[in-house]
Amino acid sequence: MTIAPQCVVTLHYVLVDAAGQVLDDSRARQQPLEYLHGHHNIVAGLERALDGQAKGAELTVTLMPAEAYGLRNEALKREVGRDAFPVPELSPGMRFQTPGDDGPQIVTVLEVRDDSVLIDTNHPLAGQTLRYELEVLTVREATRAELAKGHPLPPDTDHTQVEDKKLL
Known part of the structure; x- marks a missing residue:
């Protein structure tokens, strides 16, 4: 079976930046990536x-910023009230996950001021050329429940129960 929309794919990857620094390694974490192909679960x-x-299949893929996490957008830097953060101590470089219009987004603290905080809502990898070293471990058809949810479900999930609840 080849990778196509509506397939669940499991793979190992190493993510490397343009300077050759390893940013992530699924083998080192002993946790392969599983995603639903064609459902925007990974970068385009x-x-x-x-x-x-x-x-x-084993392949190396180099992605320019527009194909990965996008170009940096300076308009995504802005000032917010200090009370927007759940912790009393803030410092530049700290990151927080917040709800966004298109799902969760990462916010990076750039500068802490008396009553406000300068933040950057660009993805931390925006603007970077990235290299992925990939090994495809498995490819299978997605279940109806996975297609309904838009992502793979854990192996111990009763897919029929998930489908039945969706029908109620």
Whole structure:
């Protein structure tokens, strides 16, 4: 079976920046990535590169910023009230996950002022050229429940119960 929309794919990856620094390694964490192909679970450029691949495929993919986490947008830097943060002590470089219009987003603290905080809501990898070293471990058809949810479900999930609840 080859990777196509509506398939659940499991893979190992190493993510490297343009300077050659390893940013993430699924093997080191002993946790492969599982995603639902065609449902925007991973960056668009990576999904395009994996389309048509099969179990056992090994490939290296270099993505320009627009194909990965986007270009940096200076308009995404802004000042917010200090009371917007759940912790009393803040320092530059701290990151928080907050709800966003398109799902959760990461907010990076740039500067802490007396009554406000300068933040950056660009993705931390925005503007970077990234290299992925990939190994496709498995490819399978997604269940109806996974398609309804838009992502793979844990292995111990009773897919029929999930589907029945959706019908209620």
